[in-house]
Amino acid sequence: MSFSNEDLQLEEQHFAKVLFNIRYGYMRSCLKRIGHMVRGWRSLDPSVSELCGEYEERLMSVCKCILENQKALNVLTSRYGSQRTMQETDDQIDAQFVENTKSLLRQLVREWSEAGREERAKVYDWIIAKTQEHCGLDKAQTSILVPGAGLGRLAWELAILGYGKVEGNDFSHFMLLPGEHILNYLDSPITVYPHCLPLSNIKDVSDQVRGFTIPDVFPTKLGHLITGEFSMSAGDFEDIYDKEECTSQYDVIASSFFIDTAKNVIGYFKIFKKILRDQGLFINVGPLLYHFEDCAQEEDVVQVHLTWSECKLVLTRLGFSLLEEDSDVETSYVQNPNSLMQTRYKCTRSVWRLSK
Numbered sequence: 001m002s003f004s005n006e007d008l009q010l011e012e013q014h015f016a017k018v019l020f021n022i023r024y025g026y027m028r029s030c031l032k033r034i035g036h037m038v039r040g041w042r043s044l045d046p047s048v049s050e051l052c053g054e055y056e057e058r059l060m061s062v063c064k065c066i067l068e069n070q071k072a073l074n075v076l077t078s079r080y081g082s083q084r085t086m087q088e089t090d091d092q093i094d095a096q097f098v099e100n101t102k103s104l105l106r107q108l109v110r111e112w113s114e115a116g117r118e119e120r121a122k123v124y125d126w127i128i129a130k131t132q133e134h135c136g137l138d139k140a141q142t143s144i145l146v147p148g149a150g151l152g153r154l155a156w157e158l159a160i161l162g163y164g165k166v167e168g169n170d171f172s173h174f175m176l177l178p179g180e181h182i183l184n185y186l187d188s189p190i191t192v193y194p195h196c197l198p199l200s201n202i203k204d205v206s207d208q209v210r211g212f213t214i215p216d217v218f219p220t221k222l223g224h225l226i227t228g229e230f231s232m233s234a235g236d237f238e239d240i241y242d243k244e245e246c247t248s249q250y251d252v253i254a255s256s257f258f259i260d261t262a263k264n265v266i267g268y269f270k271i272f273k274k275i276l277r278d279q280g281l282f283i284n285v286g287p288l289l290y291h292f293e294d295c296a297q298e299e300d301v302v303q304v305h306l307t308w309s310e311c312k313l314v315l316t317r318l319g320f321s322l323l324e325e326d327s328d329v330e331t332s333y334v335q336n337p338n339s340l341m342q343t344r345y346k347c348t349r350s351v352w353r354l355s356k
Contacts, residue, residue, distance in 0.1 A: 018173040021097035022077055022104075027070040028090065029098045030197060034063050037199075054205075061209045065193035069105060072190040072214070076178035079185060100174045105194035106334035107175070111153035112182055112215035122331045123285045123347075124154045127254050130283050130351050131158065134323060135252055140164045140228065145250045145275070147237050148258030151179035155232070158254065160225040167250075168232040169240060176234050183219045183232075190214050194336075201340035237261075241271050248277045248356075257286040257333065259311070264304040265290075266314055273318045278356040282320060285329070287345040308348055320352040 038059050041049060049055075110116040135142060139162045146155040149168030159166040170176055191211040195202075202208045233240055240246075253272055262268045272282050290305045306314065312322065326349040335343060 015173060017092075017094065018097060018177070019077060019080060020092060021094055022073050022101050022174070022177070023070075025093040025098050026073065026101040027066060029093050029095070030066045031063060032090075033197075034059055034066070058205050058208070061205065062196045062199075065196035065209050065211075068191060068211070069193055069196070072192050073101070073104075073178075075186070075190050076181045079181055080177070097174075100172070102194070102197060103334070104174045104178060105192050107151055108178065108192055108214050109194050109212045110334045111151040113212045114216040115212050117216075119332060119335070120153070122329060123256050124157060126349055127154065127256060127283050127285060128157060128161070130324075131252055131254060131281070132161075134281055134283075134351055134353070137251055142252065143167075143250045144252040144254055145169065145241075146254045146256075147241075148256065148261060149179075149232060150175045152183050152232060154254060154256055155230070156183060156219055159228065159230040160222060162225075162227050164228040166228065166230050169237055170232070170234065171236050173234075176232065180232065182215055185220065186215065187218065187220050194334075195339075203338050203340055207336065207338040238267060238271060241275055242267075246275045248275070250275050250280060251277055252281045252283065255282065255284040255286070259284060259286060260288045260290045261292075262290075262304075263292045264302055265306055265311065266304055269311070269314055269318055273320070273354060273356075276354045276356075278354065280354045282315070282352040282354065283350075284352075285347055285349045287347050289345075315352055319355050321355065323351040323353055325350040 038056060041056055041059070110119050131144070142163045143165040144155075144158055144163055144167070146158065146166065146168040149155045149170045152168050155166050155168035170179070191213055193209060193211050195208055195210060199208075253276060259265055259268055276282065288305075288308060288311075290303075292301070292303060293305060316322070328346045329349050330344050330346055332342070332344055
């Protein structure tokens with residue numbers, strides 16, 4: 001696929017906007033919100049505010065967490081220099097990009113902290129175990145693709161096991177930029193405070209201002225464990241892999257919370273068939289929380305949101321055989337375990353083998 005000068009310019013603008021909101025928009029937006037709340041609190045009659053004088057102290061603690069988060073974010077994007085990518089004004093702040101940055105902070109804990117071990121165990125550890133169990137090829141000759149790789153933890157875990165080629169892929173710069181830094185450059189710990197915002201469903205202030213050390217292991221100090229190729233590709237999964245040169249290039253597709261990112265999940269499955277070699281494995285864990293469902297009424301966007309039963313029918317008709325399946329595997333995703341509101345997923349875990 002070739003890109004026009006206009007496409008390249010738009011991509012450069014998007015990259016600059018992401019970097020701007022990570023480096024400036026997050027802190028400015030969050031501090032502005034807390035400042036507004038502090039002013040409102042101070043405007044109350046003393047007969048009200050004196051009933052909980054600890055409230056303002058907590059808001060000040062949240063401000064400190066936001067500032068510490070910004071320090072960590074600056075470290076994770078430091079490879080791109082300290083120069084300003086956009087004019088630092090409030091009208092350049094994108095609310096969705098700020099939310100994406102907050103999600104990044106939670107994702108850092110899920111993938112690269114000791115506290116994320118439980119969530120990783122039900123997903124990453126299972127995928128790794130099933131790869132080892134069902135892939136009978138010589139490791140040095142095995143090629144693995146991890147679509148929707150996020151910050152790169154699953155791909156890295158597979159790479160250090162000695163597989164010949166492990167390739168992660170992700171579309172989001174909010175994942176790719178910090179993930180690259182952790183995998184290749186980070187040599188000292190950072191601390192993030194992912195639960196300082198929002199202010200709802202907090203049981204105790206200690207939960208809200210709890211810090212998490214990143215990372216729990218340093219990929220930069222364990223590079224000797226990777227004996228094969230290890231890489232990350234940036235861009236849309238379909239744009240990158242729905243190409244003739246990708247045909248029959250992989251032995252395993254390790255998919256974690258990924259297939260529901262598709263506008264048309266059948267398109268993903270057809271690409272899986274195309275890029276896997278004969279007897280290749282598709283290993284999948286996740287729910288079906290279709291990310292583009294709210295865009296279903298856009299006339300130029302084709303939306304296909306299958307049930308899991310329909311997904312299984314399509315995979316079977318494409319030549320995949322179901323080797324094993326677990327249903328209703330309960331797990332959380334970037335969840336604050338002490339929050340008064342808990343979101344749980346009942347995921348399916350399955351292993352498929354392709355016959356071409």
